[in-house]
Amino acid sequence: MRGQNQGQQAIFTLVTPAQVVPADHPIRKIKELVDRELENLSPAFDKMYSEEGRPSVPPETLLKSCLLIALFSVRSER
Secondary structure, three states: OOOOOOOOOOOOOOOOHHHHOOOOOHHHHHHHHHHHHHHHHHHHHHHHOOOOOOOOOOHHHHHHHHHHHHHHOOOOOO
């Protein structure tokens, strides 16, 4: 079962990522492009996942995290 993207919720902090990243930072433009393309891929993702079982981590979340790892050399996939 394909999981739903619920967005990030503030748990231990009062500052959101949008407040920390400068308005002119290139990652904001990259995020817009990636979100648009992942929206186009959404029907393909729907076909890949079964309607039964536990919800998975949304594929959009996994792909975005891999992109951040590639761009910023983050060494963990946690």
